[in-house]
Amino acid sequence: MELKNCGLLSNQYRRRSFLLGAAFLTGLAVTSQGLPALAKSRFSDYPFSLGVASGDPLPDGVVLWTRLAPAPLFGGGMPLRNVVVQWQIALDENMKKVVQRGKTLATPELAHSVHVDVRGLEPDRWYWYQFKVGNEVSPIGRTRTASTFHSSIKQLNFAFVSCQDWQNGYYTAYQHLIDEELDLVVHLGDYIYEYGPQSGGPRQHNSPEIVTLADYRNRHALYKTDPNLQAAHAAFPWIVTWDDHEVDNNYANLIPEDDQSQQAFVARRANAYQAYYEHMPLRQSSLPQGANMQLYRRFTYGDLAEFSVLDTRQYRTDQPCDDGLKPRCDQASDVNATMTGSEQEQWLFKGLDKSRSRWNVIAQQTMLAEYDFSASPDIGVFNVDQWDGYVAARNRLLSFLNQRQPSNPVVITGDIHSSWVHDLKIDFSKPTSATVGTEFVGTSISSDFPSQFIPPVEAALSDNPHTKFFDGAFRGYVRCHLTTERWQSDYRVVSSITDSNASIRTLASFAVQNGQPGAYRM
Known part of the structure; x- marks a missing residue:
């Protein structure tokens, strides 16, 4: 045939x-x-x-x-x-x-x-x-296909993407993504959004807020009818993981955002997980078992790069301080609080410890670096849905990077609909403390970052010296070029998400040198 x-x-x-x-x-x-x-x-x-x-x-x-x-x-x-x-x-x-x-x-x-x-x-x-x-x-x-585990490869090119709210804009970024010379694409979550129809955007969802298996199937199908998204899938292999909107905004393990019984939410999560598997290029090892699904996994590209792909929603403890953007309460420092669950945390540490790759990529969802949004060191305002609400868990990870020193740890992150570059510090309150890694946070494909939030974030930059870059105005993706001596991240942004013929440009480029954690602008 x-x-x-x-x-x-x-x-x-x-x-x-x-x-x-x-x-x-x-x-x-x-x-x-x-x-x-x-x-x-x-x-x-x-x-x-x-x-x-x-x-x-x-x-x-x-x-x-x-x-x-x-x-x-x-x-x-x-x-x-x-x-x-x-x-x-x-x-x-x-x-x-x-x-x-x-x-x-x-x-x-x-x-x-x-x-x-x-x-x-x-x-x-x-x-x-x-x-x-x-x-x-x-x-x-x-x-x-990937390179063999112990082969020596000279370069790797990939892009990472996240957050593609159908109602907020067109997927023009994918139209440009397919013209890039890439080996793979990494999707870091919020592939769909669960909300009902909302006015103001160029297109609308096809049903009220989704709950049933049929709802989730139809919502995934709606998103996949987009020709630019289809083209990007057809052009490259994808490595995918989820965040919250594949199920319910800001859910944590079996705890929903809004007023649902746990029994009802378990059924909803099972529906969402099944529909996610049905619409993604995943192995049978990720086939859901009811409301549980194995999604954290690892991929190696020769001796150049290893990807540890995390799931920071399914196993996390509840957000502290009643969630939101606010001063941290004592719960944010709870040693028992976790983003990943203890089993996944140990899996991550063991994998990093055994890795023989030049670049160790941690692909995950919410911002790892600390960021004080208050512009006042006397107050302290943090997003506790991010790792800022799980301080002890973050300290365990950063202390591991400091003590065991896996080669060139780089974190790639989505979720926040804006572009950031961070040096990862042992102690974010002390600019002179050791830098143990780098975090590149990518903007969204189409999801909104409210313009009124941009000035307060910019005003707080001087009080967060580990943050090398922020932009909240543009949508797009991050293109990464890896060699044995350097990692380069190019922040590629479209001129508009409401114009299906929008142009693209490189907003900023940052690099990390082999053996020197922390990023510098090119």
Whole structure:
């Protein structure tokens, strides 16, 4: 069986036009090899309406994803039966040099999503992949395997993104992301937002605040209908983790933000976790068990970089001081308070201790560095949903970095819809204390940072000397270029999130030198 692109590609094709256009081509020619019952399948509309994706790259494998959804915003529109889906992976974008092919089942229990864990691939190389069901073929996606664990690689290019509120703006940043020369994309959470419709933005949610499994499925599907998001998924492998809005704003473990019974929230979290798995390129090891899901995991790129991907929502203790932006109460220093849970914390420490990579990347959600928003050292105002509300847990991590000294720890962070660069200090109240790492905080794809908050943050910068950079005005992503001697982060921002043709530029660039924790502006 060959799944061809019907000659639509030339050697001079542009990545953007191919990836954006392919998502809507339903009449691609195929040749079949004995598909008696399957070839007669009929759908009410194009079944690959949500595109394709790949993720969790290993040296010998990657996860390939799609979901059959001819009516994506209305439950998917699939019959309540299993459907055979064919897949193949090739060495070329025309799908002529096929190296593996197979079949998998799309089941109604998982919303007819498929997660193909392909193994036996070559390390550190590009592949192309495609799905077929009946007479319909999917867009062609592109993916890349990681380098072998102990290989020596000279460079790695990736971008990290977060916070893509559908109602607040367009995903124009992704339109530009696909033109970058990247090996992978890391998504740090708030892939969807759970809120009901809100006025004032360029587009609206398709239902009231989501609670049921059907609600969460339809909301994920809505977001995945965006052509720029589909194109970004089709262009690179993604490593994903969540934050709060995939379930409920500022939830902590089994504690919701608003007035819900714990029983009701456990059911809601189970619904949200299942829908998240169904719509992400994750391995079966992340398949939820009720309201629990294994999402923290590790990825290694040769001797150059190792990613420890954290989950700081599922296991955390409740926010102290009744949450919010306020002076810290005594609970914020509770030694039993945790962002990660003790098991994940020990997993992180052991992984960092054993790492032999030049750069040790901690990919997580909320700002790790301390930031006093008060502009007055006598008061102290902190965001206690961030690590500022979990001071003892943060001290354990920073003390570990100081004592065990894993090579070049760099934290990448989302959540706050704005751009920051921090030196990570053993004691943030003492500018002369040791710097043990660097934190790059990326702005959102489209989520809002209220403009009235910008002047107070800027006014407080002088009282937070470990903070090297802040910007709250622009949305976009962070592009990272790693070599053995330097890490460079470029803050790439779009001119507008309400203009679908917005331009992009580099707002600022910062670097970290090997063996010298802390960032400097380029």
